[in-house]
Amino acid sequence: MKSIAIASLKGGVGKTTTAANLGAALARRQRGGVLLVDLDPRNQLGMHVGLAADCAGLAEASVRGVRWERVLQRSLDDISCLPFGAPRDGLGGELDAIFACRATLLADGLAEPALQTHHVAVLDTPPWPSPLLDQALSLADIVIVVLMADAASFATLPAVRSLLRRRAASRAGDARAWLLMNCVDSTRLSRDVQALVAAQPELPLVEPAIHRDTGVPEAFALQRPVILASPTSQAADDFERVAAWAIEELAAESPARPAQASRGEANPITDVASAHEASR
């Protein structure tokens, strides 16, 4: 199973929204093969795909020593999701300790057989600083850092860079990371920030950006991903195209990790990507 981590260093930029909608778009391209993993204690990822807010989740499972697959849920639209879980009595203090001490918690959890049947995991990461964020970053094949096209987001770029440098140092293989602009629109500010971000050399931009679109919050209100709630919207098209891009990137041979290619089993991601390539 490959994984994509969605991160941000500033709240309110649409990180969770992006994780849910990108996950849904990926799921449509590989039915049943995508797992949404909510590592953010705010526990909102499930809500985006129509799951109840008060369910048990991977936090409680970790504390109680239960397997994660026991809390795996499926949305009405047939998307697999591991919620973080609602806050419950008696969980509080133990969580931090468990996440901090068990460095392979995430990797072990995702290695469970029922979860490994998925082809891609989309990890909605918690705000920095967090041991779970570090684990997600070092585990993920691809990291997408979500930015809004505004000054506050732009100001976090140096911090994003240093976070990703630390991640690169903690990983054996390559450390591919991209920036994704969210809520871009026709205003001068939005275009200028986009141009500035595109001009900085270190971090590449995901093409296309996600456009500002009332369809997205409306979809959240309906608790469905935007590609299903409002399929003709621009945001739906953007997420579809980012999903197509992600599939290609995941399938791309990463030179630093030749082991992946030699596993011998049919790789559905590669297949989809090559089919996509061929269809051009």
Added chain:
Amino acid sequence: MKWLALSVRIVLAALAVVFLAVVVVTPLDVGPQLLLGGAAFALALVVRNRNFASTGPLLTMFSIVASSRYIWWRVSSTIDFDSTTDRILGLSLLGAELYAFAVLLLGAFQTLYVLQRKPAPLPADRAAWPTVDVFIPTYNEPLEVVRPTVLAALRIDWPADKLRVHLLDDGSRPAFRDFAGSVKVNYIIRAEHKHAKAGNLNHALKITDGELIVIFDSDHIATRSFLQLTVGWFLRDRRLGMLQTPHHFYNPDPIERNLGQFRRVPNEGELFYSYLQSGNDFWNATFFCGSCAIIRRSVLEEVGGIATDSLTEDALTSLRFQRLGYRTAYLNVRQAGGLATDTLAAHIGQRVRWAQGMCQILRVSNPLVGRGLSIGQRLCYLNASVHFLYGLPRLIFLLGPLAYLIFGAHICTAAPAMLLAYLLPHLVHAMLVDTHTRRRFRYAFWNNVYETVLAVYILVPTLIALLRPRAGVFKVTDKGQIAEGGFDRRIARPYLILLLFNVAGVALALMRLILWDYYDSGTVLLNLAWALFSIFSLGAVLAVACESRQLRRTHRLPMKLAAILRTESGHAYRTQTRDLSLGGASLQWSEPLPAGEKVELALQVGSDEHWLPARTVGSDEGRLRLAFDGLSVGQESDLVHTLFGRPDAWIDWEQGRPADRPLASLRTLTGQSVRGMRTALKAEPRVMGGALAAALAVAVCFLLSHTGWRLQPAFERASALGVMVSERLRSAADMP
């Protein structure tokens, strides 16, 4: 060896010429002549269907031989007139035919080899790229026509420090000054307004200093690649003085619009810009057409600036370049789009000016005489000039059949069968050449329409220009008007009169056929067919004169672009444009959206996204129509760039056009011709009816007095017919 091969070739060529000359001058009787014509036609068909490299020249040779043979026969055996009337009419017709023959020969020479010049690449080192002044002369065109031209010129890909755009406003209008200021282009006006456009350009020439000068008429919107595709030749060829590119029009001209054939048939200009200019280029005789061209400043200064002693100052200027030994070039890649004239009156006015100017050149700087020109250049320029003298010959052809049908004059003393045997090869081979070499640029029978429309109006001005070359007045062609719609009586009237005469001719032909000249039915039939063809041509002109209403101020271009529509509520929708204009767009659309709502439209071009404010106008059948509303200058520039700026904006313009099929053309034009006559009848019922009756009455009276002595046999024949019919009826009644 080489010498041997060359001399063998020369001997063979000489033999061929002698042989063909013998073919041309040998007189034959009807039978052998028909046989010869048939054999030549069959051979030509084989050559055409094989379609090898020299098919064009071979077919041209067939055509020239057939036409020469016809003309030789006409001159040598058909001018033996009985009366002065016959002589005058007959010699007029012969003159018209000789003119047509001369133009045919010149045209064949001009297109002997059609050069397909390719763009020359620019050096990688930008320091070597020359500085360029872009001149956009304007006088009375509306600002909305000029704006996109200026905005597009500013976005031509060229080093910013080497590109200067100048707006040359001879109207000295404050709105233009403000606009120029807002987009930071150089605004040039002058105190006095001598010599119109030429004077305007010459004035700007004095106060600028770029190495190259690009001239765009105020409606010619350049693509971004204009300079990068064209300037290379100026670096490669230091003696190059001028390079011309095609004039392309993205809206229908009045003929295309009024006949409903926009983008289905090559328009009037296409033959010249897609074919003839490339032919000129081979002879180093490309001439300057006033716009979409690049000129080397040093050469222009050497000839004293743009010429001011012709209405077509452009062609005369390039002729002066040639006389000094500078080269000119033609690059047949459409790199700008412009507006065709909107009304038929303006269309005619513009062509009349060209015709007048080209005829002035015959007097002011006759290409046949004077220093510095090669024989090829002389003949190409000559053709460009004398080509515009077709006014009188056309009229003679239109009225020709009436000489016999009304006046009973025998203007060609030959048996009808003999005439056909000589005439048909001449016509058929000429058509064969046209449908082979020009089939993509001018469809069969359309030349007839284009020239007939102008014939009446071109006649007097060209003659005046020949007689008094300094008399002409420059008239600016109106662009950016809206055709009001309706029948243009003023323009149609002369053609209506010609039509009435031909209708009278047809009526007389029928009477002659039955009553008077039944013993000479061949001649009558020939003239009848000729008159019918004249009616066909004149009807088509009347159809052109029915101006169909033009509803839009801006012209929409079909264009599929990814687009985003954002409503006031903040919803953004993925969509695609169906067509786009400077005023609005129509989108693929299925959601309900009320009219009059404020929206934003983003056009996605590559990774660029151009956002434009707009209002919804209405929606139907899966499409939503928008009107742009309050564009900033920057947004307007983006829109112009998207619509007109792409290097390939006009490259495949003719794609999807049905191929030339002469019979289909004939059918289309016949339909249009009938429609034209019907409209004219409706528009001027009294004039038409009265004139028709009068013409018929006059013709009948004339005939009665002229051929009175033949009435006797006619009455006898009629009564014999009556007797025969009644006997038939009686015997039929007796049968059962």
